[in-house]
Amino acid sequence: MTTNEVTKEFNVTSEDFQKLRHKLVTGMGSIRTAFNRLSRNTPMDERVLSMYESGLEKLLNLVEEIDTTYLVEGEKKK
């Protein structure tokens, strides 16, 4: 689906997707920083680590989906 098609169907603009992407990567950056700090001196509990990795992966896939499906090259505000 192209940006134009999405815009028409859902009444959203590519700018909305850019904002959403920005919020997502900022939030993920905060989570990543927090976990890195937590695991710096103490080994992370395996179950927590597994949940973190799986959650991060899902969010990464979502950002990737936004990039490939809803934004064209040049619209990704990293």
Next chain:
Amino acid sequence: MNNTLPTQSSLDYGSTIERTYTSSHPKVLQYTEFFGTRANNFGIFDEYDKNFKPEKERAVVVGTQWHRFSAFMPWFLCQAAAQVSTNEKRHYVIQTAFEELGMRESTEIHPDMFWSAAQIAGATIKDQDRLKNETSVSGALDYLKETILTTHTDAEVLGLLLGLEIPAVENIDEIFRALSHSPEVKAKVAETKFFKIHRQIEIEHVRLTISNFLRFCKESHEEINFIEGFDKGLLFWKRFWNSLSDLVKTEKLGVSLK
């Protein structure tokens, strides 16, 4: 890579004396194939290879995170040598640690040599600092540390060492491929002493760890323990490369640390 590589002896790494389990011994060949096939079933590079592309972000991730692993390994190998119960076993285990630490040349400590190659590929001290606590890689390294510290039989220690060594050639190829994100960088990285040495000595390290199995694990319970340790080594690799795969994606999508 360059096909006219120097020989082990020209790099001062050819001093191994092995009278029984040489690289052409039928049992060495048989068990190299056996353990190699078992290792392949773990598919340690499956996730990592899925989206492989030569790119700077990948070089930085692999450069910094492989350096973390390689800097940890001398401690791990010395710990393994300390944990086995006889000096004869220790003699074989410590050889790899000695080589990783540059033998008698302090300027050839391998993690340091690797870092020089990684810097040629574009990794910086700033990247190293930024990515030094990456959680999922820390988790994999913690798993390895915990595993060696809680392993109680010699056979399992020796098996763990083979599990870590068995994909050595593939590992070196992967890190070389990751660092070589342009033809110019590839040519420079190929000329580094780290890669010249490692292309040669990894084959010998695998032979050495296979010979540990043949020499010291003749009872069935020792074989079982050895294989348990071996599988744990492969589980580490799967986890390590999966972590790198995620980290490359994280870096490429611009999820930056605060």
